[in-house]
Amino acid sequence: DSGGGAAPVRAAQASTAAVLPSWRDGAARQAILAFVADVTRAGAPTFVPPAERVAVFDNDGTLWSEQPLYFQFLFLLDQVKAAAPSHPEWKNNAALKALMANDMAALHAQEKQLLPLVMAANSGMTVDEYDKAIRAWLDKSRHPRLNRPFTELVYQPQLELLAYLRANGFKTYIVSGGTIEFMRPWSEQVYGIPPEQVIGSTASIKYEVRNGQPVLVREPKLAFVDDGPGKPVGIYLRIGRRPILAVGNSDGDLQMLEYTTGGAGRRLALLVHHDDAEREFAYDRQSAVGKLDKAWDAATARGWTVISMKQDWQQIYPPPK
Structure with a gap:
């Protein structure tokens, strides 16, 4: 029976085609699908128990835009x-x-x-x-050039990736240089990431009683900077597990990607390259915001997956509301 085996193959192709619809079928999408298949296949040597399926995402330039200023x-x-x-x-x-x-x-x-x-x-x-x-x-507020609310300038392919990972037993975290106060009010509504899974830079906070009410008050200094080498520290302090998947876009994410890929077993590091001036912005080695230089060299040397926004993403932002 020559046709008997074709139907399951076609069904499998159709089901993967429905996954990550805004991702063009290329090396980046294939790397993601292969990684998720490997770590979720029960009995496989690459299998990772659900409790250890931790994925960390930078925010600025990785989940939403960051130009002309954060x-x-x-x-x-x-x-x-x-x-x-x-x-x-x-x-x-x-x-x-x-x-x-x-x-x-x-x-x-x-x-x-x-x-x-x-x-x-x-x-x-x-x-x-x-x-x-x-x-x-x-x-x-509206973006100065794109004239859309900032929370609409999130990347549609990344929203799909977050949902796909969670559907496969991953816990998704933001690990950002931005402050937790700025991201927590909207991260759940926009990304499906609850406030307790947002790791970021932190202002110094003190407890006071004001007018008989217990309150937390912001002080004019930072208690923790969650950028560069601070990111693995923040991950350790807040999650207590080494991630198996990390996604970033700049030199500020280099140590997070190194830390994630430095563990045993199957690992995946993804690096978003902003190379689409027409639909978003094009910048890398010389940029004052979101500079991608050393991390790009590291990706080339270590075989990390570089995502080209121009080539890999069919759509950048969700449709306007």
């Missing part, structure tokens, strides 16, 4: 503008003048003078007040 930085700058009238002592600050004139080049040059303003404008309030400020900003 979206959280745009929020922080708006907080400085809003706070400026209450701080007359800032009026001669060169960074504030550059910000009010919307002169981004001058602002970059005044980074040292800007940082104290950002810290002052984003501290002193309770964590609940700050959460409300972030939600209000995200509701009303």
Whole structure:
């Protein structure tokens, strides 16, 4: 019977075609499908128990866009503008003048003078007040070039990948240089990642009783920076397991990818390359935001999978709401 074996093969092809529909069929998609098949096949030497199926994703430039500036930085700058009238002592600050004139080049040059303003404008309030400020900003703000809400500038192929991994027994985490306060208000609604699975940089927080109410108050300093070598540390402190899959896009993700692939057994490291100026942005080795240089060299040397946004993704963003 020559046709008997063809039907199951066709059925298998159809079922994998329905998976990751926004991913073009190329090396990156095949690497993901092969990896998930290997670690979920009971009895296989590559099998990984569900409790150990930990996948970690960077956020900026990996799950959503990050140009022309990290979206959280745009929020922080708006907080400085809003706070400026209450701080007359800032009026001669060169960074504030550059910000009010919307002169981004001058602002970059005044980074040292800007940082104290950002810290002052984003501290002193309770964590609940700050959460409300972030939600209000995200509701009303639009990307300066793409004119869409920031939470719509998430990558459709990555939303599919997150869902596919969870359907195969993975627990998905964000591990980002951004702060947990900025990501937690929307990560569950947008990515299906609950707040307790968001690892990020952390402001120093203290407990107080204000007007008889117990509150947590933000202080003007960072307690933990979850970037570069901080990412594996954050993973260890918060998850307590070494991931088997890591996805990043820049040199800030290099150590997370190294740490993930440094364990025993089947591992997968994915690196998103922004090479699509037409549908998104094109940048890598020279970029001031999301620089991809050393991590790209490491991917080439170690056989990590590089995702070309231009070649591998049929669609960048979900359709406008």
